[in-house]
Amino acid sequence: MRKKQATSSNRLPEKWFRRGLWLVAFVFAGFLIGLGGKIVGDLPQAAPYKDLQAYVNQQVYAPLQLEQTRLQSQQTQLQNVAEQNNLALQKQRNQTLSEQDSLNNWLATRSVTEQSDQNPEVIARTQKLDALKAQERKAQQQTEAVQQQQLDTEQRLAQVNTELAQLDEQAQVLKQADDRKIELRVFLYRLALTLPLLLIATYLFMKQRGSRWWPFVWGFIYFALFAFFVELVPYLPSYGGYVRYIVGIGMTLLIGRYAIVAMNRYLERKQAEEALPSSERQQQLSYDVAQLRITKAVCPSCERPTDFKNPALDFCPHCGIGLFDYCGVCQVRKNAFDHYCHKCGAVANDKL
Template identity: 40%
Template sequence: MTTSQASSRPARLYQIASWIIAVIFAVFLNMLGNLVIRDMEFAPHGGPPTPEQFVNQATSQQLDARRHELQLQQDALTGKQETISAAATRAGKDYADAKEAFQNWIATRTATGNGAQDPDIIARTRKLDALQATVAKWEKQRDGISDEQHALEVQQTQVSEQIDQEQAAAQERFGVANQRYELKVFGYRLALTLPILLIAVWLFIRFRKARYWPFVYGFGLFALSAFFIELVPYLPNFGGYVRVLVGIVLTVFAGIYLLRVFQRYVDRKREEMQRSQSDRASAVDYDKALSAYGKKLCPSCDKSYGVGGEGATFCIHCGLKLFEQCGCGGRNFAFFPFCNQCGNPVVRTGAGNEISQ
């Protein structure tokens, strides 16, 4: 492709079509990856563990049976207590009614002779004593029921504590097993995605500027998708430490890479500034020159030449000649292939003063 064709409309369409091909290629690779993941046994046999798998069934059944038995006894005592309470209430009411009647009878009766020997008084007194004894009997039984209920509540509390301890132990065993399971799943997915990532990096380094670069970029997009969708969500947590450490490592590697890229850029520019202006001008890519012209930047040192004024001919930073005067009088950007006034080829003339470094 010639320089005059580099920024033509067909060239831009070619770039757009190439990126469309790269994206479509990545989409189909993702679909293929999803099919592979669907048909492969990624999860360890039996699937993820569940808390129920780590409960001691024999101990758990015994404790549940014991708790159920104590609850039945508690329910029976509650029913018995209700019956006794009702009987004690009735007995207490009977005693209170009889006592009140006796007191009224004594108050209205005219006693003759020795009242202590009065058979009526003796009979009524004995009846009150019997009623009082009945009330005391029911109250004693009610107190006994309360004592039994308290003893059962203590046993129920002990059984509940044993059940809680067993469940906590089972949960701890489940946590350990679940971490192992997550590591296995992550290992399986890492075994699939890591080679894809390495291949993508190798292809990008070796063939990113090759003729069929859309397929290289498409495979790279697929590798990134596999990394962030099929691997990162399955990264073990371990209290957050693993993900934080992975983030730190990735940040360090990315930072080192960017710093090296920037340092190479600075070294390259420093080396370019030591070359002659004609060599620097011939090394400038046409597309880069057009992009720099649109931003009013020098295509050699990447600094703004606009601060030198609208009529500046040379870059005030590196001395590169940026504009040429055509024989027809037209002023052209020095990297234009043809004059914008007469259409004749633009001829680069004197280079100006060299910048010593």
């Protein structure tokens, strides 16, 4: 009795059916991925991140913020007053200099008596100049007073900003610790969702990938792989890279172990098959499997490269299985796995 093996048929309609079913598998996987993405996208809402202000001591922070706002407003007002005072001081200085120059020119061009200091006009001009200088000193004092207020405000504002920055740094430390907890919680939610999918996909791959419902099986497998590598792995907590490296090592060990076990099973199966007689091995090979491997120029049994174009080749030089025989009716050399003779159409001897 022939052993059934899943393979691609050489029938054209079946090839197109398979292509259509692969399309069904991808479409099915696409819808599952979309649904999974919606679910995973809503997971962060279960543990939302908090704003930095939630970790600040508001009893200390709020008064400092109010004072900061007041000092900034006061600083702006003082800047405007300082600009006005500077302009008034400069104007007063110009007026004093002008009056001084006028007095000096007037004294230089007139004839004065020995009692010129008692001249009423000289006295009046001198008194006017003294009044202008007094106004200039007053404007200078006002400007200096505003500058002192600006300096005091600037120093206090710098102190308030420093205290606020310290509170922000303390809050940032608390936020980072809480964010790591939330990140881990969200990751565990993702893991709880994707790990069962991956386990189910592993079971389906090992047990059901060749079943009649294989398009849905493969669609689910693609969905589980996408959920694992796209929705879970990029969100692995880092913790300095330790977690990701450990997970990577674990995945490599699991995949490597599966590959090694599969390779050893394959080699053991091939060794067991090669120990069987050629006729028995031919019966165990399905028609489609044999034809597919022949088209790839490999032995249908041991799958080693074989020169099928060699007219003298009747048996595999590697495992000894019969590759060509002769029709019992017309004696033409034909493929040993063909059901019918390509020359006369007679049924092969072993198919009777």
